[in-house]
Amino acid sequence: MKPVRVGLLGLGTVGTGVVRIVEGNQEDLSSQVGSPIIISKIAVKNSDKSRDIYIDPAILTEDPWDVIRDPEIDVIVEVMGGVEQTKAYILEALEQGKHIITANKDLMALYGSEILAKAQEKQCDVFYEASVAGGIPIIRTLIEGFSSDRILKIMGIVNGTTNFILTKMSKEGASYDDVLQEAQELGYAESDPTSDVEGLDAARKMAILGTLGFRTNVELKDVSVRGISQVTKEDIAYAKRLGYEMKLLGIADRDDEHISISVQPTMVRRSHPIASVNGVYNAVYVYGEAVGETMFYGAGAGAMPTATSVVADLVAAIKNLKLGVNGLKAIVPYKQKKLKDDEQIKYKNFILLHVDDKAGVLAQITQAFAQFDVSLESVVQQPNEHNPYAEIIIVTHDASKASMNKVLEHFEGLAVIRTIKSVYRVEG
Amino acid sequence: MKPVRVGLLGLGTVGTGVVRIVEGNQEDLSSQVGSPIIISKIAVKNSDKSRDIYIDPAILTEDPWDVIRDPEIDVIVEVMGGVEQTKAYILEALEQGKHIITANKDLMALYGSEILAKAQEKQCDVFYEASVAGGIPIIRTLIEGFSSDRILKIMGIVNGTTNFILTKMSKEGASYDDVLQEAQELGYAESDPTSDVEGLDAARKMAILGTLGFRTNVELKDVSVRGISQVTKEDIAYAKRLGYEMKLLGIADRDDEHISISVQPTMVRRSHPIASVNGVYNAVYVYGEAVGETMFYGAGAGAMPTATSVVADLVAAIKNLKLGVNGLKAIVPYKQKKLKDDEQIKYKNFILLHVDDKAGVLAQITQAFAQFDVSLESVVQQPNEHNPYAEIIIVTHDASKASMNKVLEHFEGLAVIRTIKSVYRVEG
Structure with a gap:
């Protein structure tokens, strides 16, 4: 059967994970979609760089446009990161009728509605499961699993770096600065950790979850954000004494049709399921009017967990391709956004x-x-x-x-x- | 726009929940599927019975065949329970080209492969998210969220009755008999509790999860089963002293292509995420080769959580109906089943x-x-x-x-x- 050709933008840790899964699970994947899946072109920064896996040099290119404009490619997997230039690539790929899988939360939080509108116009799929909470399939859960319910509250530990830091501070009574340094040495925190520790990364993910959960267009500017850099070990000691754990929580809630979305260090009562989510793990707690309390737990980052979500999206897009229904099942946020004011929060x-x-x-x-x-x-x-x-x-x-x-x-x-x-x- | 007509078999607690959600969330549901959803006929045991919700008496019938053979009905929601007779209804409904949503784990564990084969023949959807772990969307997670991964282990607390009993025994040091009686008084256990406490209910759910997780046909007879009726409060005290919690776990695992599936009271180390799932809550822990550890937590039973899953399936079937792709995305277990022998377990x-x-x-x-x-x-x-x-x-x-x-x-x-x-x- 005619193989489906996939173009990859980026071959860092996640991109390498995608190649590993597509090659390693080829038999299982092709039995699901009905034809082989071939990664036929990969855009990289430096095609001469030595890599952990063997890649046929003939499929590497240093020019992303080679991938985007390849007429044989049906689906583009974007795992290169970046925002402005990457947006241009994605929009052009959609213009060419290609379906998009992306792990890029910054892109989706900032330009999701523009990208999804273009996708709808061109009847293309844009899937982005990997952009929030890595290996946890929380986006399909909100779109499909809870399509029937009115979601009233979402609480997420959606940033592994800060959860690692707070867990370590809690368990060892260590200071923020010491643990941050350790996290940087272990590779869990970047040398400039601002985006993680000041809550911006979590805010982007919460904008995505809020949009899906409340079916309205939550933008990054709607999220009130406070990071963990001012949390002291004394604060954590007080929290513990009172029966709480300190967590950087993204919280999106609604009453009637008014919503609020925030990210802040939060004292969570120890008996709450999200209080015991430790280390680099992520979890998203969803409270639905009918379903009640639910929680979804797993690795929030890492090459292979993230690649799992990317390739699951790829399978979904290819199934749609085979059925000729790409872009026809997109969820368009249709509710007018009403933000709570400070009296209502x-x-x-x-x-x-x-x-x-x-x-x-x-x-x-x-x-x-x-x-x-x-x-x-x-x-x-x-x-x-x-x-x-x-x-x-x-x-x-x-x-x-x-x-x-x-x-x-x-x-x-x-x-x-x-x-x-x-x-x-x-x-x- | 032409409404989609749905027939309901059964109007007990879950059926009533389905009506509540379809009516209460009509605006949101119809905006997702593109037309109104109408429950146009309901088969009940006694049409004169007084009910918690208002139902137009004209749509009630005491003859399920009235629903199944109604040519205007596109989708049948089966929440009446039962196995042999219900199977006959479902097969005939499929014969008539109707799509099926069922919450019936007994039916799916015993006759799932026969029903799914008929569905494929007639290009119909059969969805059964509510049959395992109530409100937790674990079936779509296994089919779609982890389509890319090789699942190596599934551990489930998939029976709320036994988890309630074991939790209570653990927290209060109470005996099995006392707690069972309390569970019966609270309505958490049936007057004949055998199916729950001897592990049969959990075994049926594990057969379904094993089939989906390992993409092979797990049958009920493949599941080795031991219930909790012999667990003493002394056993639980020992477990706790050693740092374990006693849980009735369904465990499905594989090495290479050999699998084993069992249900038994299990001592789970307290640091494991599933150890702290208490009371009537359910959780399914999934370990994937690429994704690593994940866990999905929520209400395992109850009218509204179960109805959430039923109506989410209904939305999915109606979306497929609108796109003309019903029955085309069914996952057919394609791997030859190889059970581990006692040397391999x-x-x-x-x-x-x-x-x-x-x-x-x-x-x-x-x-x-x-x-x-x-x-x-x-x-x-x-x-x-x-x-x-x-x-x-x-x-x-x-x-x-x-x-x-x-x-x-x-x-x-x-x-x-x-x-x-x-x-x-x-x-x-």
Whole structure:
């Protein structure tokens, strides 16, 4: 039977994984799609570079346009990364009627709607399972598995680097800087870790998950983002004492039709299934109106897990190709986006204050919460042995972000409060 | 646009859930499939029965054939249960060119291959996501999400009743009989609980998962089954002391092309993600050659979670209907089945022995393991304060089932061993 020809843009770790799987599982893959799958051209930066796997030099090119404009190629797998130039490649490939598999979350978070619109116009598939949570098939789960349900909340540990750092800080009582350095040495964090540790990578993934889960166009600018670089080992120790684990959580939720999406270090109650997701693993917790609590766990990165998702998408695109239905099953976000304002965004908060150690302080503080309509779940005041101030640890009930901002602003002007040491969202 | 007409067989809790979702989420569902979805006929046992939801009496019938032979109906949703008669309904519906959504694990485990063959002949869809692990979309995950990978191991907590019982025994130190009675009172266990507690329900689900995961025809008779009715609170206490949780696990694994599938109470190391799946929740752990460890967690039963999966299947079948590709994407198990023999089936074992409390006993016992080539991970001998015998607790390394059987047979003839108190598989 006539083989299906696939062009690969990029031959780094994920690209190499794709080649390994397509070659290693060829019999199984071709039995599923009904014909052999051949990777017939690969764009690389340097075609003379030595590689871990054997690649016929004749199929390598240093010019991506060679791949994109090859009339024999039906499907393009993009694993080269990058945004602006890569977008140009993808749009031209779609123009040529080629189907796209990409692992590129930056591209999809920034230009997903433009790319998907072009795909629809050209009746092409664009699949991007590998762009969120590596080997976890969360995108098809949201599109197909929960097509029937109203998803109310998605919480994700979708960045392995920060989960590795927070897990290590929690288990070893180590400081952020020390663990970051270790993560960099192990290759789990980049030499410039900003995108990971400041939550930007997670925010991009949450924009994708929010778009799919709520069927509206979530953009990166809709995601409020706070990273983990200010999380101290003391904060984590407090979290643990209160029965929480500190996690960088992406949280997308909706009430009626209003949604909010955020990424922030969050104290998660230990009994919640996502609290025990450790190390570089990822997990996405989905709460649906009908299905209730579900969670999907697995490797969030790494060559082979990511390549698993890429090749699963490739199989899906080729099946559609054989049936002549590419591009006809695309989910188009159809709901008007309504973002929650700060009055509508509600969650529990942990607050750690350093205050003067004298009579009446606690009364002033609790009064401020009452004044702005924030009710409290627990308040603990304790003297700090080594310092001339007392610590007050407060956990609120669900409170609006607007009210909490007013409380914190009020605290800035209270003389008895020396420092607002930490404020964290609390879940579970 | 012309609505799609759906016939429902059964209007129990799941059927009612299906009606609720189809009506409640109609706008969202019809925007996905491109036309309204109407449940136009429902077969019930008693059409005069009062119900939780309003159903137009005109669409009720007490004769399933009315639904199956209605020429206006495109898709049949079977949530009535039963095997032999239900199979006849389904085969006739397929004969009439109707697509089938079923939540019936018994039917699919026993007659899945016959039904899927008929579906292929008539180019019809048969989807059965709800038959395994309720609201968890594990079937599409195995078929689509991991289409690219070689799955090496599947471990499932796929029966909520037994997980509820074992969780309760573990947390409260309660006995099997007491907890079973409580589960029956709460409606989590049937008055005749045999199918659940003896592992048959889990075995049926594992036959389905094994078929999909290994792409070969696993039949119910291929699954070795042991239930939880002999698990004592003492066994669970031992498990916990050693760092394990007792779970009824379905385990399907393969080496090369040889597979084995079993269901048995298993001691799972507490650090394994499946060990912390508690209560009526289900989870399926999948280990793939490329993707590594993954786990999928959620409600395994209940009206709304199960109905979520049924309606997601319905959406998929209707999308295919609109595209004219029903029945063309069915996965046909194509590999010849090769079952492992007892020499090839290998795992760790926990063994609890009551032995004479005298010199040389431990030597005799450890010698027996050595003789049959079973190496040991740990051995603890302890006097039992209340009894005139000693206890020996052994955990083996991976050992073949054949060797373990020889060891246990040899123990039967050893005078110093009073009782082989417990033997469990160990995982994690």
